[in-house]
Amino acid sequence: MIPLLLALWPLFALIVAGYVLRRQGFPSEAFWPGAERLNYFILFPALLFNSLATAPLDNPALPRLAGAVLLGLALVWVALLVIRRLRAWPAARFGAMAQGGLRFNTYLGLAAVGSLFGQEGLALAALMLALMVPTVNVMSVWALTAERGVSARSLLLPILKNPLILACLAGALVNFAGFGLPGGSDRLLGLLAAASLPLGLLCVGAALQPRELSGEIPALGWNSALRLLAVPLLAYGVARLLALPSMETSILVLFFALPTAPTAYVLTRQLNGDSHLMAGIITLQTLLAAASLPLVLTLLGS
Template sequence: MHNVLYPLWPIFALILFGYLLRRGRFLEQGFWNGAERLNYFILFPALLVNSMVKAPFSSPDLPKIALLALLCTGGIWCLLLLLRCYRHWPAARFGVLVQGALRFNTYLGLAMVSAFYGAEGLAIAAIIMAVKIPVLNFLSVWALASGQGLSPWHMARPILKNPLIQACLLGIALNLSGIGMPLGSDNLMGMLGAGSLPLGLLCVGAALQPAGLLGERSAMLVNSLARLLLVPAACGMLGWLLGVPAQAAALMVIFFALPTAPTAYILTRQMDGDSELMAGIITMQTLLAAVTLPLVLSLLPG
Protein backbone atom coordinates (compact mmCIF):
# COMPACT_ATOMS: atom_id res chain seq x y z
CA MET A 1 0.00 0.00 0.00
CA HIS A 2 2.88 2.38 0.76
CA ASN A 3 4.20 1.91 -2.78
CA VAL A 4 0.80 3.11 -4.01
CA LEU A 5 0.48 6.08 -1.67
CA TYR A 6 3.90 7.60 -2.35
CA PRO A 7 3.22 8.51 -6.03
CA LEU A 8 -0.48 9.21 -5.35
CA TRP A 9 -0.44 11.68 -2.47
CA PRO A 10 1.19 14.58 -4.43
CA ILE A 11 -1.65 14.35 -6.96
CA PHE A 12 -4.33 14.78 -4.30
CA ALA A 13 -2.16 17.38 -2.55
CA LEU A 14 -2.41 19.52 -5.69
CA ILE A 15 -6.20 19.10 -5.71
CA LEU A 16 -6.35 20.13 -2.04
CA PHE A 17 -4.02 23.06 -2.72
CA GLY A 18 -6.31 24.26 -5.50
CA TYR A 19 -9.30 24.07 -3.16
CA LEU A 20 -7.49 26.02 -0.43
CA LEU A 21 -6.30 28.68 -2.88
CA ARG A 22 -9.86 29.17 -4.09
CA ARG A 23 -11.44 29.08 -0.64
CA GLY A 24 -8.80 31.42 0.82
CA ARG A 25 -9.29 33.84 -2.08
CA PHE A 26 -5.55 33.98 -2.66
CA LEU A 27 -6.40 34.31 -6.35
CA GLU A 28 -9.36 36.11 -7.86
CA GLN A 29 -12.21 34.20 -9.47
CA GLY A 30 -11.16 35.58 -12.83
CA PHE A 31 -7.89 33.65 -12.56
CA TRP A 32 -9.68 30.32 -12.20
CA ASN A 33 -12.02 31.06 -15.09
CA GLY A 34 -9.05 31.92 -17.30
CA ALA A 35 -7.00 28.95 -16.10
CA GLU A 36 -9.82 26.50 -16.84
CA ARG A 37 -10.33 28.00 -20.29
CA LEU A 38 -6.59 27.99 -21.09
CA ASN A 39 -6.25 24.38 -20.00
CA TYR A 40 -9.42 23.12 -21.67
CA PHE A 41 -8.87 24.76 -25.05
CA ILE A 42 -5.06 24.89 -25.40
CA LEU A 43 -2.83 23.10 -22.88
CA PHE A 44 -4.76 19.86 -22.47
CA PRO A 45 -5.53 19.47 -26.20
CA ALA A 46 -1.78 19.91 -26.83
CA LEU A 47 -1.09 17.09 -24.37
CA LEU A 48 -3.68 14.89 -26.08
CA VAL A 49 -2.29 15.56 -29.57
CA ASN A 50 1.21 14.70 -28.37
CA SER A 51 -0.04 11.52 -26.70
CA MET A 52 -2.06 10.39 -29.74
CA VAL A 53 0.88 10.95 -32.11
CA LYS A 54 3.01 8.64 -29.96
CA ALA A 55 0.28 6.06 -29.31
CA PRO A 56 0.99 2.52 -30.64
CA PHE A 57 -2.10 2.24 -32.86
CA SER A 58 -0.36 -0.53 -34.79
CA SER A 59 -0.23 -2.66 -31.63
CA PRO A 60 -1.79 -6.12 -32.05
CA ASP A 61 -3.45 -5.59 -28.66
CA LEU A 62 -5.44 -2.58 -29.91
CA PRO A 63 -8.60 -4.58 -30.82
CA LYS A 64 -8.75 -6.15 -27.35
CA ILE A 65 -8.20 -2.80 -25.61
CA ALA A 66 -10.91 -1.13 -27.70
CA LEU A 67 -13.30 -4.06 -27.21
CA LEU A 68 -12.82 -3.95 -23.43
CA ALA A 69 -13.46 -0.20 -23.32
CA LEU A 70 -16.59 -0.47 -25.47
CA LEU A 71 -18.01 -3.52 -23.68
CA CYS A 72 -17.59 -1.94 -20.24
CA THR A 73 -19.07 1.35 -21.40
CA GLY A 74 -21.92 -0.38 -23.24
CA GLY A 75 -22.76 -2.58 -20.26
CA ILE A 76 -23.00 0.38 -17.89
CA TRP A 77 -25.04 2.35 -20.45
CA CYS A 78 -27.56 -0.50 -20.89
CA LEU A 79 -27.93 -0.88 -17.13
CA LEU A 80 -28.59 2.84 -16.76
CA LEU A 81 -31.20 2.70 -19.53
CA LEU A 82 -33.00 -0.13 -17.70
CA LEU A 83 -32.89 1.82 -14.43
CA ARG A 84 -34.27 4.87 -16.19
CA CYS A 85 -37.24 2.90 -17.49
CA TYR A 86 -37.86 1.51 -14.01
CA ARG A 87 -37.33 4.76 -12.08
CA HIS A 88 -38.75 7.13 -14.75
CA TRP A 89 -35.81 9.55 -14.58
CA PRO A 90 -36.22 12.73 -16.62
CA ALA A 91 -33.43 13.66 -19.03
CA ALA A 92 -32.10 16.32 -16.63
CA ARG A 93 -31.45 13.65 -14.00
CA PHE A 94 -30.60 10.76 -16.31
CA GLY A 95 -27.87 12.80 -18.02
CA VAL A 96 -26.27 13.60 -14.66
CA LEU A 97 -26.25 9.97 -13.52
CA VAL A 98 -24.82 8.86 -16.87
CA GLN A 99 -21.96 11.33 -16.56
CA GLY A 100 -21.37 10.32 -12.96
CA ALA A 101 -21.13 6.66 -13.97
CA LEU A 102 -19.21 6.96 -17.24
CA ARG A 103 -17.14 10.13 -17.64
CA PHE A 104 -13.68 10.35 -16.06
CA ASN A 105 -11.31 13.01 -14.76
CA THR A 106 -8.67 12.97 -17.50
CA TYR A 107 -6.26 15.25 -15.61
CA LEU A 108 -6.21 12.89 -12.64
CA GLY A 109 -6.00 9.82 -14.86
CA LEU A 110 -2.98 10.97 -16.86
CA ALA A 111 -1.22 12.21 -13.74
CA MET A 112 -1.66 8.77 -12.17
CA VAL A 113 -0.59 6.88 -15.29
CA SER A 114 2.51 9.07 -15.61
CA ALA A 115 3.41 8.52 -11.95
CA PHE A 116 2.92 4.73 -11.97
CA TYR A 117 3.60 3.58 -15.54
CA GLY A 118 5.69 6.31 -17.19
CA ALA A 119 5.89 6.93 -20.95
CA GLU A 120 4.92 3.36 -21.87
CA GLY A 121 1.74 3.65 -19.82
CA LEU A 122 0.90 7.05 -21.32
CA ALA A 123 1.10 5.53 -24.82
CA ILE A 124 -1.47 2.88 -23.91
CA ALA A 125 -3.57 5.48 -22.09
CA ALA A 126 -3.73 7.46 -25.34
CA ILE A 127 -5.39 4.48 -27.03
CA ILE A 128 -7.92 4.19 -24.20
CA MET A 129 -8.74 7.90 -24.39
CA ALA A 130 -9.05 7.79 -28.18
CA VAL A 131 -11.79 5.18 -27.77
CA LYS A 132 -13.54 6.51 -24.68
CA ILE A 133 -13.58 10.31 -25.05
CA PRO A 134 -15.73 10.51 -28.23
CA VAL A 135 -18.10 7.74 -27.09
CA LEU A 136 -18.62 9.14 -23.60
CA ASN A 137 -19.21 12.68 -24.84
CA PHE A 138 -21.80 11.42 -27.32
CA LEU A 139 -23.63 9.37 -24.67
CA SER A 140 -23.57 12.27 -22.20
CA VAL A 141 -25.05 14.72 -24.70
CA TRP A 142 -27.66 12.20 -25.85
CA ALA A 143 -28.69 11.44 -22.26
CA LEU A 144 -29.14 15.12 -21.41
CA ALA A 145 -30.94 15.86 -24.69
CA SER A 146 -33.29 12.86 -24.72
CA GLY A 147 -36.86 14.00 -24.44
CA GLN A 148 -36.03 17.61 -25.41
CA GLY A 149 -36.87 17.10 -29.08
CA LEU A 150 -33.51 18.39 -30.29
CA SER A 151 -32.45 17.83 -33.89
CA PRO A 152 -29.46 15.57 -34.66
CA TRP A 153 -27.43 18.70 -35.50
CA HIS A 154 -28.12 20.29 -32.11
CA MET A 155 -27.02 17.08 -30.43
CA ALA A 156 -23.93 16.68 -32.61
CA ARG A 157 -22.73 20.28 -32.36
CA PRO A 158 -21.36 20.18 -28.77
CA ILE A 159 -19.63 16.90 -29.56
CA LEU A 160 -17.98 18.19 -32.74
CA LYS A 161 -16.93 21.42 -31.00
CA ASN A 162 -15.36 19.59 -28.06
CA PRO A 163 -11.63 20.50 -28.08
CA LEU A 164 -10.68 17.14 -26.52
CA ILE A 165 -12.36 15.20 -29.32
CA GLN A 166 -10.80 17.50 -31.92
CA ALA A 167 -7.37 17.00 -30.36
CA CYS A 168 -7.79 13.21 -30.33
CA LEU A 169 -8.82 13.17 -34.00
CA LEU A 170 -5.93 15.44 -35.01
CA GLY A 171 -3.38 13.36 -33.11
CA ILE A 172 -4.72 10.11 -34.58
CA ALA A 173 -4.62 11.58 -38.10
CA LEU A 174 -1.00 12.75 -37.65
CA ASN A 175 -0.09 9.32 -36.27
CA LEU A 176 -1.72 7.18 -38.94
CA SER A 177 -0.66 9.44 -41.82
CA GLY A 178 2.99 9.15 -40.80
CA ILE A 179 3.35 12.95 -40.69
CA GLY A 180 3.94 12.97 -36.95
CA MET A 181 5.13 16.21 -35.36
CA PRO A 182 7.66 17.73 -37.79
CA LEU A 183 10.02 20.72 -37.45
CA GLY A 184 10.23 20.58 -33.67
CA SER A 185 6.48 20.94 -33.17
CA ASP A 186 6.65 17.97 -30.80
CA ASN A 187 8.77 20.12 -28.46
CA LEU A 188 6.19 22.91 -28.59
CA MET A 189 3.33 20.52 -27.86
CA GLY A 190 5.39 18.89 -25.13
CA MET A 191 6.02 22.23 -23.39
CA LEU A 192 2.36 23.23 -23.63
CA GLY A 193 1.19 19.84 -22.40
CA ALA A 194 3.65 19.82 -19.48
CA GLY A 195 1.72 22.62 -17.81
CA SER A 196 -1.65 20.98 -18.30
CA LEU A 197 -1.71 18.34 -15.57
CA PRO A 198 -0.60 20.44 -12.56
CA LEU A 199 -2.82 23.33 -13.61
CA GLY A 200 -5.69 20.93 -14.27
CA LEU A 201 -5.38 19.35 -10.83
CA LEU A 202 -5.38 22.78 -9.18
CA CYS A 203 -8.52 23.67 -11.14
CA VAL A 204 -10.16 20.40 -10.06
CA GLY A 205 -9.63 21.39 -6.43
CA ALA A 206 -10.82 24.93 -7.04
CA ALA A 207 -14.02 23.62 -8.65
CA LEU A 208 -15.04 21.44 -5.68
CA GLN A 209 -18.37 22.51 -4.20
CA PRO A 210 -18.81 20.98 -0.72
CA ALA A 211 -22.19 22.70 -0.39
CA GLY A 212 -23.45 20.36 -3.10
CA LEU A 213 -23.01 17.43 -0.71
CA LEU A 214 -26.01 18.66 1.28
CA GLY A 215 -28.38 17.62 -1.51
CA GLU A 216 -29.42 14.09 -2.50
CA ARG A 217 -26.77 12.26 -0.54
CA SER A 218 -28.16 8.75 -1.08
CA ALA A 219 -28.25 9.14 -4.88
CA MET A 220 -24.78 10.67 -4.89
CA LEU A 221 -23.36 7.95 -2.65
CA VAL A 222 -24.83 5.06 -4.66
CA ASN A 223 -23.64 6.59 -7.94
CA SER A 224 -20.17 7.28 -6.51
CA LEU A 225 -19.55 3.87 -4.92
CA ALA A 226 -20.83 2.04 -8.00
CA ARG A 227 -18.54 4.13 -10.18
CA LEU A 228 -15.43 3.98 -8.01
CA LEU A 229 -15.58 0.32 -6.89
CA LEU A 230 -18.10 -1.88 -8.72
CA VAL A 231 -17.37 -0.63 -12.25
CA PRO A 232 -13.57 -1.08 -12.05
CA ALA A 233 -14.07 -4.53 -10.50
CA ALA A 234 -16.32 -5.55 -13.41
CA CYS A 235 -13.81 -4.06 -15.88
CA GLY A 236 -10.96 -6.05 -14.36
CA MET A 237 -12.97 -9.29 -14.52
CA LEU A 238 -13.94 -8.68 -18.15
CA GLY A 239 -10.36 -7.81 -19.09
CA TRP A 240 -9.21 -11.12 -17.62
CA LEU A 241 -11.88 -13.04 -19.55
CA LEU A 242 -10.94 -11.31 -22.83
CA GLY A 243 -7.23 -11.99 -22.30
CA VAL A 244 -6.23 -8.32 -22.42
CA PRO A 245 -2.51 -7.86 -21.55
CA ALA A 246 -1.98 -7.18 -17.84
CA GLN A 247 -0.70 -3.61 -18.14
CA ALA A 248 -3.40 -2.54 -20.60
CA ALA A 249 -6.09 -4.12 -18.41
CA ALA A 250 -4.69 -2.39 -15.33
CA LEU A 251 -4.76 0.99 -17.10
CA MET A 252 -8.34 0.38 -18.21
CA VAL A 253 -9.33 -0.41 -14.62
CA ILE A 254 -7.70 2.84 -13.48
CA PHE A 255 -9.67 4.88 -16.03
CA PHE A 256 -12.92 3.27 -14.91
CA ALA A 257 -12.00 3.88 -11.25
CA LEU A 258 -11.48 7.63 -11.70
CA PRO A 259 -13.98 10.19 -10.42
CA THR A 260 -16.13 11.87 -13.04
CA ALA A 261 -14.94 14.85 -15.07
CA PRO A 262 -15.33 18.37 -13.60
CA THR A 263 -16.37 19.57 -17.07
CA ALA A 264 -19.53 17.47 -16.65
CA TYR A 265 -20.88 20.38 -14.59
CA ILE A 266 -20.42 22.79 -17.50
CA LEU A 267 -22.15 20.49 -19.98
CA THR A 268 -24.99 19.87 -17.53
CA ARG A 269 -25.62 23.58 -17.10
CA GLN A 270 -25.46 24.21 -20.84
CA MET A 271 -28.09 21.54 -21.49
CA ASP A 272 -30.43 22.38 -18.57
CA GLY A 273 -29.59 19.31 -16.51
CA ASP A 274 -29.69 19.01 -12.73
CA SER A 275 -26.51 21.02 -12.11
CA GLU A 276 -26.82 20.86 -8.29
CA LEU A 277 -26.84 17.06 -8.33
CA MET A 278 -23.96 17.07 -10.82
CA ALA A 279 -21.87 19.37 -8.59
CA GLY A 280 -22.53 17.09 -5.62
CA ILE A 281 -21.54 13.95 -7.52
CA ILE A 282 -18.32 15.53 -8.81
CA THR A 283 -17.35 16.66 -5.31
CA MET A 284 -18.27 13.38 -3.59
CA GLN A 285 -16.50 11.21 -6.16
CA THR A 286 -13.35 13.33 -6.04
CA LEU A 287 -13.23 13.15 -2.24
CA LEU A 288 -14.01 9.41 -2.08
CA ALA A 289 -11.40 8.70 -4.78
CA ALA A 290 -8.69 9.67 -2.28
CA VAL A 291 -9.66 6.44 -0.47
CA THR A 292 -10.87 4.17 -3.27
CA LEU A 293 -8.05 4.77 -5.78
CA PRO A 294 -5.28 3.56 -3.43
CA LEU A 295 -7.41 0.47 -2.74
CA VAL A 296 -7.94 -0.24 -6.45
CA LEU A 297 -4.26 0.39 -7.28
CA SER A 298 -3.07 -1.90 -4.48
CA LEU A 299 -5.07 -4.76 -6.03
CA LEU A 300 -3.65 -4.32 -9.52
CA PRO A 301 -0.69 -6.39 -10.71
CA GLY A 302 2.63 -4.56 -10.53
Protein backbone atom coordinates in the same frame (compact mmCIF):
# COMPACT_ATOMS: atom_id res chain seq x y z
CA MET B 1 -0.25 -0.36 -1.99
CA ILE B 2 2.66 1.85 -0.85
CA PRO B 3 4.01 2.46 -4.41
CA LEU B 4 0.48 3.36 -5.54
CA LEU B 5 0.03 5.80 -2.69
CA LEU B 6 3.40 7.39 -3.39
CA ALA B 7 2.42 7.81 -7.06
CA LEU B 8 -1.10 9.12 -6.41
CA TRP B 9 -0.95 11.32 -3.30
CA PRO B 10 0.78 14.26 -5.08
CA LEU B 11 -2.10 14.34 -7.58
CA PHE B 12 -4.73 14.67 -4.85
CA ALA B 13 -2.49 17.18 -3.04
CA LEU B 14 -2.73 19.41 -6.13
CA ILE B 15 -6.53 19.06 -6.11
CA VAL B 16 -6.64 20.10 -2.46
CA ALA B 17 -4.27 22.98 -3.22
CA GLY B 18 -6.58 24.21 -5.98
CA TYR B 19 -9.54 24.16 -3.61
CA VAL B 20 -7.66 26.06 -0.90
CA LEU B 21 -6.23 28.63 -3.31
CA ARG B 22 -9.61 29.49 -4.78
CA ARG B 23 -11.28 29.75 -1.37
CA GLN B 24 -8.47 32.10 -0.32
CA GLY B 25 -9.05 34.24 -3.41
CA PHE B 26 -5.58 33.58 -4.83
CA PRO B 27 -4.50 34.69 -7.33
CA SER B 28 -7.99 36.07 -8.13
CA GLU B 29 -11.46 34.77 -8.90
CA ALA B 30 -11.00 35.74 -12.55
CA PHE B 31 -7.91 33.52 -12.84
CA TRP B 32 -9.67 30.15 -12.65
CA PRO B 33 -12.08 30.39 -15.63
CA GLY B 34 -9.20 31.61 -17.81
CA ALA B 35 -6.92 28.83 -16.57
CA GLU B 36 -9.58 26.22 -17.39
CA ARG B 37 -10.00 27.59 -20.92
CA LEU B 38 -6.23 27.74 -21.52
CA ASN B 39 -5.88 24.14 -20.44
CA TYR B 40 -8.91 22.86 -22.35
CA PHE B 41 -8.13 24.56 -25.65
CA ILE B 42 -4.30 24.69 -25.71
CA LEU B 43 -2.33 22.77 -23.10
CA PHE B 44 -4.32 19.55 -22.83
CA PRO B 45 -4.77 19.14 -26.60
CA ALA B 46 -0.99 19.58 -26.92
CA LEU B 47 -0.48 16.68 -24.50
CA LEU B 48 -2.87 14.41 -26.40
CA PHE B 49 -1.44 15.35 -29.80
CA ASN B 50 2.12 14.77 -28.61
CA SER B 51 1.24 11.41 -27.04
CA LEU B 52 -0.54 10.08 -30.12
CA ALA B 53 1.86 11.50 -32.69
CA THR B 54 4.68 9.50 -31.14
CA ALA B 55 2.75 6.44 -29.92
CA PRO B 56 3.60 2.92 -31.17
CA LEU B 57 0.34 2.13 -32.94
CA ASP B 58 1.44 -1.38 -33.90
CA ASN B 59 0.65 -2.76 -30.44
CA PRO B 60 -1.27 -6.02 -31.12
CA ALA B 61 -3.38 -5.47 -27.98
CA LEU B 62 -4.87 -2.17 -29.24
CA PRO B 63 -7.93 -3.70 -30.98
CA ARG B 64 -8.77 -5.65 -27.83
CA LEU B 65 -8.26 -2.53 -25.70
CA ALA B 66 -10.63 -0.58 -27.96
CA GLY B 67 -13.17 -3.40 -27.73
CA ALA B 68 -12.86 -3.46 -23.93
CA VAL B 69 -13.46 0.30 -23.71
CA LEU B 70 -16.60 0.18 -25.84
CA LEU B 71 -17.95 -3.00 -24.22
CA GLY B 72 -17.38 -1.59 -20.74
CA LEU B 73 -19.16 1.67 -21.56
CA ALA B 74 -22.04 -0.22 -23.20
CA LEU B 75 -22.57 -2.42 -20.13
CA VAL B 76 -22.58 0.58 -17.78
CA TRP B 77 -25.03 2.37 -20.07
CA VAL B 78 -27.43 -0.60 -20.14
CA ALA B 79 -27.29 -0.84 -16.34
CA LEU B 80 -28.10 2.87 -16.03
CA LEU B 81 -31.06 2.55 -18.41
CA VAL B 82 -32.44 -0.34 -16.36
CA ILE B 83 -32.09 1.65 -13.13
CA ARG B 84 -33.78 4.62 -14.77
CA ARG B 85 -36.73 2.46 -15.81
CA LEU B 86 -37.06 1.03 -12.29
CA ARG B 87 -36.79 4.42 -10.56
CA ALA B 88 -38.77 6.40 -13.19
CA TRP B 89 -36.27 9.25 -13.21
CA PRO B 90 -36.95 12.36 -15.30
CA ALA B 91 -34.24 13.33 -17.79
CA ALA B 92 -32.92 16.12 -15.53
CA ARG B 93 -32.12 13.63 -12.77
CA PHE B 94 -31.12 10.76 -15.04
CA GLY B 95 -28.65 13.01 -16.86
CA ALA B 96 -26.82 13.79 -13.61
CA MET B 97 -26.85 10.16 -12.45
CA ALA B 98 -25.71 8.89 -15.85
CA GLN B 99 -22.78 11.31 -15.99
CA GLY B 100 -21.85 10.27 -12.47
CA GLY B 101 -21.61 6.68 -13.68
CA LEU B 102 -20.07 7.24 -17.10
CA ARG B 103 -17.84 10.30 -17.20
CA PHE B 104 -14.30 10.45 -15.88
CA ASN B 105 -11.82 13.07 -14.69
CA THR B 106 -9.41 13.16 -17.62
CA TYR B 107 -6.76 15.27 -15.88
CA LEU B 108 -6.59 12.94 -12.89
CA GLY B 109 -6.59 9.88 -15.17
CA LEU B 110 -3.70 10.98 -17.35
CA ALA B 111 -1.72 12.28 -14.40
CA ALA B 112 -2.13 8.91 -12.64
CA VAL B 113 -1.21 6.96 -15.78
CA GLY B 114 1.86 9.14 -16.30
CA SER B 115 2.98 8.62 -12.70
CA LEU B 116 2.45 4.84 -12.81
CA PHE B 117 3.33 3.88 -16.41
CA GLY B 118 5.24 6.77 -17.99
CA GLN B 119 5.12 7.78 -21.64
CA GLU B 120 4.08 4.34 -22.88
CA GLY B 121 1.07 4.40 -20.60
CA LEU B 122 0.16 7.94 -21.68
CA ALA B 123 0.09 6.84 -25.30
CA LEU B 124 -2.34 4.01 -24.49
CA ALA B 125 -4.47 6.35 -22.39
CA ALA B 126 -4.63 8.89 -25.23
CA LEU B 127 -5.86 6.17 -27.56
CA MET B 128 -8.54 5.24 -25.05
CA LEU B 129 -9.61 8.88 -24.75
CA ALA B 130 -10.10 9.06 -28.52
CA LEU B 131 -12.85 6.45 -28.06
CA MET B 132 -14.18 7.33 -24.64
CA VAL B 133 -14.62 11.10 -24.96
CA PRO B 134 -17.01 11.11 -27.94
CA THR B 135 -18.92 8.03 -26.75
CA VAL B 136 -19.47 9.37 -23.25
CA ASN B 137 -20.42 12.83 -24.55
CA VAL B 138 -23.13 11.39 -26.81
CA MET B 139 -24.51 9.29 -23.94
CA SER B 140 -24.48 12.29 -21.58
CA VAL B 141 -26.31 14.62 -23.97
CA TRP B 142 -28.90 11.95 -24.76
CA ALA B 143 -29.47 11.25 -21.06
CA LEU B 144 -30.13 14.93 -20.36
CA THR B 145 -32.42 15.48 -23.35
CA ALA B 146 -34.18 12.11 -23.79
CA GLU B 147 -37.62 13.43 -22.82
CA ARG B 148 -37.67 16.29 -25.28
CA GLY B 149 -35.74 14.60 -28.09
CA VAL B 150 -32.41 15.52 -29.62
CA SER B 151 -31.21 15.74 -33.22
CA ALA B 152 -28.17 14.00 -34.63
CA ARG B 153 -26.68 17.44 -35.32
CA SER B 154 -26.92 18.55 -31.69
CA LEU B 155 -25.35 15.26 -30.60
CA LEU B 156 -22.47 15.21 -33.07
CA LEU B 157 -21.58 18.89 -33.60
CA PRO B 158 -20.09 19.43 -30.10
CA ILE B 159 -17.98 16.31 -30.60
CA LEU B 160 -16.69 17.47 -33.98
CA LYS B 161 -15.69 20.80 -32.39
CA ASN B 162 -14.18 19.25 -29.25
CA PRO B 163 -10.47 20.25 -29.05
CA LEU B 164 -9.56 16.98 -27.31
CA ILE B 165 -11.06 14.89 -30.11
CA LEU B 166 -9.46 17.08 -32.77
CA ALA B 167 -6.06 16.75 -31.05
CA CYS B 168 -6.39 12.95 -30.90
CA LEU B 169 -7.33 12.75 -34.57
CA ALA B 170 -4.52 15.10 -35.63
CA GLY B 171 -1.94 13.22 -33.57
CA ALA B 172 -3.02 9.87 -35.02
CA LEU B 173 -2.87 11.26 -38.57
CA VAL B 174 0.66 12.61 -38.06
CA ASN B 175 1.67 9.24 -36.64
CA PHE B 176 0.23 7.25 -39.55
CA ALA B 177 1.71 9.67 -42.09
CA GLY B 178 5.18 9.21 -40.59
CA PHE B 179 5.89 12.94 -40.40
CA GLY B 180 7.22 12.82 -36.87
CA LEU B 181 7.67 16.05 -34.90
CA PRO B 182 10.59 17.83 -36.58
CA GLY B 183 12.38 21.11 -35.91
CA GLY B 184 12.02 21.08 -32.14
CA SER B 185 8.22 20.89 -32.28
CA ASP B 186 8.36 17.83 -30.04
CA ARG B 187 10.10 19.94 -27.40
CA LEU B 188 7.52 22.73 -27.71
CA LEU B 189 4.64 20.28 -27.36
CA GLY B 190 6.40 18.61 -24.46
CA LEU B 191 6.66 21.92 -22.60
CA LEU B 192 2.97 22.68 -23.19
CA ALA B 193 2.01 19.16 -22.13
CA ALA B 194 4.08 19.39 -18.95
CA ALA B 195 2.04 22.40 -17.83
CA SER B 196 -1.32 20.79 -18.58
CA LEU B 197 -1.81 18.20 -15.87
CA PRO B 198 -0.69 20.22 -12.81
CA LEU B 199 -2.84 23.15 -13.90
CA GLY B 200 -5.74 20.81 -14.68
CA LEU B 201 -5.62 19.24 -11.21
CA LEU B 202 -5.52 22.66 -9.55
CA CYS B 203 -8.61 23.62 -11.57
CA VAL B 204 -10.36 20.39 -10.50
CA GLY B 205 -9.86 21.38 -6.86
CA ALA B 206 -10.96 24.94 -7.51
CA ALA B 207 -14.25 23.66 -8.96
CA LEU B 208 -15.22 21.54 -5.92
CA GLN B 209 -18.41 22.65 -4.13
CA PRO B 210 -18.68 20.95 -0.69
CA ARG B 211 -21.84 22.92 0.13
CA GLU B 212 -23.66 20.84 -2.52
CA LEU B 213 -23.16 17.62 -0.52
CA SER B 214 -26.22 18.24 1.65
CA GLY B 215 -29.72 17.02 0.91
CA GLU B 216 -29.22 13.95 -1.30
CA ILE B 217 -26.87 11.75 0.69
CA PRO B 218 -28.37 8.35 -0.34
CA ALA B 219 -28.32 9.23 -4.06
CA LEU B 220 -24.81 10.66 -3.84
CA GLY B 221 -23.61 7.61 -1.93
CA TRP B 222 -24.89 4.89 -4.21
CA ASN B 223 -23.89 6.77 -7.36
CA SER B 224 -20.35 7.13 -5.99
CA ALA B 225 -20.25 3.43 -5.06
CA LEU B 226 -21.37 2.56 -8.58
CA ARG B 227 -18.72 4.72 -10.23
CA LEU B 228 -15.78 4.12 -7.90
CA LEU B 229 -16.29 0.42 -7.05
CA ALA B 230 -18.77 -1.41 -9.29
CA VAL B 231 -17.70 0.12 -12.63
CA PRO B 232 -13.96 -0.67 -12.23
CA LEU B 233 -14.88 -4.22 -11.18
CA LEU B 234 -16.89 -4.55 -14.37
CA ALA B 235 -13.95 -3.17 -16.38
CA TYR B 236 -11.65 -5.73 -14.80
CA GLY B 237 -14.05 -8.51 -15.81
CA VAL B 238 -14.12 -7.20 -19.40
CA ALA B 239 -10.31 -7.04 -19.47
CA ARG B 240 -10.07 -10.65 -18.31
CA LEU B 241 -12.69 -11.73 -20.83
CA LEU B 242 -10.71 -10.16 -23.69
CA ALA B 243 -7.35 -11.33 -22.29
CA LEU B 244 -5.78 -7.87 -22.16
CA PRO B 245 -2.10 -7.65 -21.15
CA SER B 246 -1.21 -6.37 -17.69
CA MET B 247 -0.56 -2.69 -18.52
CA GLU B 248 -3.65 -2.38 -20.71
CA THR B 249 -5.76 -3.99 -17.98
CA SER B 250 -4.41 -1.61 -15.35
CA ILE B 251 -5.06 1.49 -17.46
CA LEU B 252 -8.56 0.31 -18.37
CA VAL B 253 -9.45 -0.33 -14.71
CA LEU B 254 -7.89 3.00 -13.67
CA PHE B 255 -9.97 5.01 -16.14
CA PHE B 256 -13.16 3.21 -15.14
CA ALA B 257 -12.33 3.89 -11.46
CA LEU B 258 -11.91 7.66 -11.86
CA PRO B 259 -14.36 10.15 -10.36
CA THR B 260 -16.66 11.89 -12.79
CA ALA B 261 -15.57 14.95 -14.76
CA PRO B 262 -16.00 18.50 -13.40
CA THR B 263 -17.17 19.57 -16.87
CA ALA B 264 -20.30 17.47 -16.29
CA TYR B 265 -21.61 20.35 -14.18
CA VAL B 266 -21.37 22.79 -17.08
CA LEU B 267 -23.17 20.43 -19.48
CA THR B 268 -25.88 19.73 -16.90
CA ARG B 269 -26.59 23.43 -16.44
CA GLN B 270 -26.59 24.09 -20.18
CA LEU B 271 -29.17 21.33 -20.78
CA ASN B 272 -31.38 22.13 -17.76
CA GLY B 273 -30.41 19.08 -15.74
CA ASP B 274 -30.24 18.80 -11.96
CA SER B 275 -27.09 20.87 -11.46
CA HIS B 276 -27.33 20.74 -7.64
CA LEU B 277 -27.19 16.93 -7.73
CA MET B 278 -24.43 16.99 -10.35
CA ALA B 279 -22.24 19.31 -8.27
CA GLY B 280 -22.67 17.03 -5.27
CA ILE B 281 -21.76 13.93 -7.27
CA ILE B 282 -18.61 15.58 -8.66
CA THR B 283 -17.48 16.77 -5.23
CA LEU B 284 -18.15 13.54 -3.33
CA GLN B 285 -16.63 11.28 -5.99
CA THR B 286 -13.49 13.41 -6.20
CA LEU B 287 -13.05 13.33 -2.42
CA LEU B 288 -13.70 9.57 -2.13
CA ALA B 289 -11.41 8.74 -5.06
CA ALA B 290 -8.37 9.61 -2.93
CA ALA B 291 -9.09 6.38 -1.01
CA SER B 292 -10.95 4.28 -3.58
CA LEU B 293 -8.50 4.59 -6.49
CA PRO B 294 -5.44 3.04 -4.79
CA LEU B 295 -7.71 0.49 -3.05
CA VAL B 296 -9.33 -0.69 -6.29
CA LEU B 297 -6.05 -0.89 -8.19
CA THR B 298 -4.48 -2.87 -5.38
CA LEU B 299 -7.37 -5.31 -4.84
CA LEU B 300 -7.75 -6.04 -8.54
CA GLY B 301 -4.05 -6.59 -8.89
CA SER B 302 -3.74 -3.96 -11.62
